[in-house]
Amino acid sequence: MSDADAPIRKVVLAYSGGLDTSIILKWLKVTYGCEVVTFTADLGQGEELEPARRKAEMLGIREIYVEDLREEFVRDYVFPMMRANAVYEGVYLLGTSIARPLIAKRQIEIARETGADAVCHGATGKGNDQVRFELGYYALAPDIKVIAPWREWELGSREALIDFAEKHQIPVPKDKRGEAPFSCDANLLHTSSEGKLLEDPDEEAPEYVYQRTVAPEDAPDKPTYVEIGFERGDAVSIDGEPLSPATLLARLNELGHDNGIGRLDLVENRFVGMKSRGIYETPGGTILLAAHRGMESITLDGGAAHLKDELMPRYAELIYNGLWFSPEREMLQAAIDQSQAHVSGTVRLKLYKGSVSIVGRRSPQSLYSQDLVTFEEGSGYDQKDAEGFIKLNALRLRLVAARRERQS
Known part of the structure; x- marks a missing residue:
């Protein structure tokens, strides 16, 4: 045998x-x-x-x-995924x-x-x-x-x-x-509800389906401001208070709950081939994702940032499809983690009736130069240099246009 x-x-x-x-x-x-x-x-x-x-x-x-x-979950799974800004099909935070x-x-x-x-x-x-x-x-x-x-x-x-x-x-x-009227799965990152009464994608989900967030219209009429500190791409503090990964995410969940943040009604493409309608709530994760992108905006080089955005859909699909332990996910993770070496500093966010807005960001590792972008004199940027830059980039366009004129 x-x-x-x-x-x-x-x-x-x-x-x-x-x-x-x-x-x-x-x-x-x-x-x-x-x-x-x-x-x-x-x-x-x-x-x-x-x-x-x-x-x-x-x-x-x-x-x-x-x-x-909980701590291992956030530290070793949620945070590495957040470093990649991973979302599946543009909106789902993969809870x-x-x-x-x-x-x-x-x-x-x-x-x-x-x-x-x-x-x-x-x-x-x-x-x-x-x-x-x-x-x-x-x-x-x-x-x-x-x-x-x-x-x-x-x-x-x-x-x-x-x-x-x-x-x-x-x-x-x-x-x-x-x-049961619908099935539910929950963890510290999110709650998902699907099936039964939620199967018709044209029917709005009843309010009682939502368990992690107040309705945005019922959220406070006054915005909430919060500062999130980052070190090497991971959130480490809220309003200056150092917190463990799981404690930090739980605190963000509370802020997201109170301000109606993180609701998603999605029809997604399952790996097994069918489409599925789900109701997701990711209050803390939605805030964290916005904050991380805000931190990257001033600390990550433009070329690296754009390459990360190109790689992200593939990375997110690997997680969605269950390939966390695959060689390609580990390879992508190594590149993503390398990009986070200087992603440190503080992001200030405004939470209001379901929305998350970045209103401030600062970092000792910032690549943002106010001297270069200012319209004032003496910035160290010679605007005349742009002429040659434009002509070089226009060369191939001019050649194509000239050919089109010869053939017309």
């Missing part, structure tokens, strides 16, 4: 403690007769995680991992996408720690997350076995899931017996 055909002895399950992953937990035991290790990650989703531990204990799990990964590689990495580490030969996720067979998780698994452990219940089992309806839960004595909360 080959290793591929060998029975699965132990599996590490990405476990939320909710009904679906509790059903998966029991299904793994019933279907594979294997031992299950649960892993629950705190990425800042705003939920108490101890109930997940107690639920796993109640279901007979002996090896239970419940871990606070779900960037969380998956960290979960996958930790699952593989736990599999090695516990001697597990398989990992399991609860992503559906129609979405991007199955791809992201599994590409992460295989990049870090090429021989790992992967179990994807939603692609294997025959529990294709809510009724079938409830029946399975009741048959195996898994408690079903009253609010879980009916179909």
